[in-house]
Amino acid sequence: xxxxxxxxxxxxxxxxxxxxxxxxxxxxxxxxxxxxxxxxxxxxxxxxxxxxxxxxxxxxxxxxxxxxxxxxxxxxxxxxxxxxxxxxxxxxxxxxxxxxxxxxxxxxxxxxxxxxxxxxxxxxxxxxxxxxxxxxxxxxxxxxxxxxxxxxxxxxxxxxxxxxxxxxxxxxxxxxxxxxxxxxxxxxxxxxxxxxxxxxxxxxxxxxxxxxxxxxxxxxxxxxxxxxxxxxxxxxxxxxxxxxxxxxxxxxxxx
Amino acid sequence: xxxxxxxxxxxxxxxxxxxxxxxxxxxxxxxxxxxxxxxxxxxxxxxxxxxxxxxxxxxxxxxxxxxxxxxxxxxxxxxxxxxxxxxxxxxxxxxxxxxxxxxxxxxxxxxxxxxxxxxxxxxxxxxxxxxxxxxxxxxxxxxxxxxx
Numbered sequence: 001x002x003x004x005x006x007x008x009x010x011x012x013x014x015x016x017x018x019x020x021x022x023x024x025x026x027x028x029x030x031x032x033x034x035x036x037x038x039x040x041x042x043x044x045x046x047x048x049x050x051x052x053x054x055x056x057x058x059x060x061x062x063x064x065x066x067x068x069x070x071x072x073x074x075x076x077x078x079x080x081x082x083x084x085x086x087x088x089x090x091x092x093x094x095x096x097x098x099x100x101x102x103x104x105x106x107x108x109x110x111x112x113x114x115x116x117x118x119x120x121x122x123x124x125x126x127x128x129x130x131x132x133x134x135x136x137x138x139x140x141x142x143x144x145x146x147x148x149x150x151x152x153x154x155x156x157x158x159x160x161x162x163x164x165x166x167x168x169x170x171x172x173x174x175x176x177x178x179x180x181x182x183x184x185x186x187x188x189x190x191x192x193x194x195x196x197x198x199x200x201x202x203x204x205x206x207x208x209x210x211x212x213x214x215x216x217x218x219x220x221x222x223x224x225x226x227x228x229x230x231x232x233x234x235x236x237x238x239x240x241x242x243x244x245x246x247x248x249x250x251x252x253x254x255x
Numbered sequence: 256x257x258x259x260x261x262x263x264x265x266x267x268x269x270x271x272x273x274x275x276x277x278x279x280x281x282x283x284x285x286x287x288x289x290x291x292x293x294x295x296x297x298x299x300x301x302x303x304x305x306x307x308x309x310x311x312x313x314x315x316x317x318x319x320x321x322x323x324x325x326x327x328x329x330x331x332x333x334x335x336x337x338x339x340x341x342x343x344x345x346x347x348x349x350x351x352x353x354x355x356x357x358x359x360x361x362x363x364x365x366x367x368x369x370x371x372x373x374x375x376x377x378x379x380x381x382x383x384x385x386x387x388x389x390x391x392x393x394x395x396x397x398x399x400x401x402x403x
Contacts, residue, residue: 039334046337050344057348061355068359083297090293098286101327102279238327245319248293249312253300 026226038228045232049239052202056243059198063191063250066184073184078254080145080153081192082136086252089132090244096125097241103217104234107227112220115230119214122237126207133200140189147193151186192251199247202240209233276332285326292319 024034031037067074103118144152213233216222222230296315300308325331330338 039336042333043336043340046340050340053344053348054351057351061352064352065355065359083300087293087297091290094286094289094293097289097323097327098282101277101282105277105279105282235328238323241327242320242323245323246313246316249296249300249316253296253308253312255300255303255305255308 024225026228034225038231041228041232042235045235049235052239052243056195056198056246059191059195060246060250063195066187066191067254070184070187074188075254077145077185077188078251080140080143081252082139083252085132085136086248089129090248092125092128092132093241093244096122096129097238099125100234100237104227104230107217107222107230108224110223112217112222115217115222116214119210119217119230123207123210123214126203126210129203130200130207133196133203137193145185145189147190148186151183151189153185195247196251199240199243202243206233206237206240209236277326277329281326285322288322289319292322 026037027034028037031040099118099121103115103122106112106114106118140146144150144154146152210233213229216229292315296312299311299315302308304311324341330341
């Protein structure tokens, strides 16, 4: 950083600050203060989180529409999901949010050991979540509870073209046999795999960034004067938790 | 929070005072609250309240989401601009949901099964053979025929 830029950025500030800013290796020259730099990063993160809310929001709206269209099939299809597995994953994610917030707190207090410990616990919880998800997915794959035209489970109580009202069922049946007809069960599992899958990719991305942050924390890069990456990754992780808070009751607990 | 190792750093880190909130106790209470609410949703799902089940599930989920956003994500103590951005996200999601519901409720009761037996050639409204087009509602029959 050249002397001129130091002079420019500290313009109007007490000279005591200038020396401090110039020596903080994380301070980028286009920000007046470290505080401004931190706040700017945080606003950027919140903007990203708002787009994430809208991304999942679209899928939630679609799920709601389809549930209104196939109420019986959705209620019956959801009984194929194992409730305790969903509840376990909810608890695991809530605990991971707790350990994440403790990691951010440790970073703010420059406690390196605790930072590494809590980031490690957060990653562990994320892995437990994915292991449970793996068992759920593989069970569904074996039973043929798959999205769209891949749906091959034969044990549903409502026959093939589920949407047909009772009087028309006989007329609709030949068409159903001729071509795979869109049914509520397949639609339910299309949404199930799309939404939990997208959420799962967010968990994977979370594990990636958490691991990166963990290694940086191990090198002692974060302290009270600079912990922006820990804070922002924390915000992302809480959002992933927040999305699951809505996914869990809508998929596992519908009536 | 002052940093004993670098006393001169205090002015530069003045913003830390704004973030010196929460604490392990507050976070632990938040976690306990979230776990209790999870137990409540799971318990409520074993009773049949009809339409009330979805309302209860979403209501409890929203309380949980608020706890996460306010305490874990620090929005309670954060600069208002972040809260404005977060609320804008949820506001537009609300607009999206509202218009989709309005659209959904305004549609005729169409079902995929109604669309199967419609012949390849488009028919003029009212000329569809009675045995082939399986609509309960003549308006929907006309619409379905045109779409096909």
